[in-house]
Amino acid sequence: MPITTANLVERCRRRLLERGDTIDADLESFIGDALADLGTVAATDPDPRVRAYAQADANFAMVAGAAPLVAAPQVIREHILRITHPTHGVLQPAGTVSYLDAEKSGLYFWWAIENDTVFGRFGDGVTFPDDATIVVRHSFTPTLANLHAQLENDLINILIGLAQAGGGVQPTPQQQAPAAGTTT
Numbered sequence: 001m002p003i004t005t006a007n008l009v010e011r012c013r014r015r016l017l018e019r020g021d022t023i024d025a026d027l028e029s030f031i032g033d034a035l036a037d038l039g040t041v042a043a044t045d046p047d048p049r050v051r052a053y054a055q056a057d058a059n060f061a062m063v064a065g066a067a068p069l070v071a072a073p074q075v076i077r078e079h080i081l082r083i084t085h086p087t088h089g090v091l092q093p094a095g096t097v098s099y100l101d102a103e104k105s106g107l108y109f110w111w112a113i114e115n116d117t118v119f120g121r122f123g124d125g126v127t128f129p130d131d132a133t134i135v136v137r138h139s140f141t142p143t144l145a146n147l148h149a150q151l152e153n154d155l156i157n158i159l160i161g162l163a164q165a166g167g168g169v170q171p172t173p174q175q176q177a178p179a180a181g182t183t184t
Helices: 005-019 027-043 048-052 097-101 149-165
Strands: 021-023 055-062 066-068 075-085 089-093 109-114 117-122 132-140 169-171
Touching: 005 021, 005 027, 005 149, 027 048, 027 075, 027 132, 027 149, 048 149, 055 075, 055 117, 075 109, 075 117, 097 109, 097 117, 117 132
Parallel strands: 089 109
Antiparallel strands: 021 169, 055 066, 055 132, 066 117, 075 089, 075 132, 109 117
């Protein structure tokens, strides 16, 4: 069952209270940024099981060597893992579109992203892959609806961190250091 906004906020508040902190922030206002951060954190985690919690396959139509990704706002462009073409197999990452136009190994089709579009070329730098639906394996920015339960604690930690950075979490008076020149 997906975590709800109310449940997430309550779990953050409980964790803060357990630590003895108070919260002035509207935690809900930080959820979008926390989810975006979580997608990147999961995508770069050294544990492949954690990375898998925020990975998915998406299908895109590639026509004349171009496949727009604009209909996929959750795809983290910097963390595309693999692109598979039904005829040509796995395309090789080229890095940049200008590199696609350069001649390189003629054994493979290559891909690069520019302006939210995947571009593909054969090693000769000229020939496009056949028009087809490509499968893009990517890391994504989770939503509360598709958040894997194993990532919930990470989301809570990120959300609390964002609220602290925004000045919305305050230590209780007992936790604050005494002011200069005062004694306790």
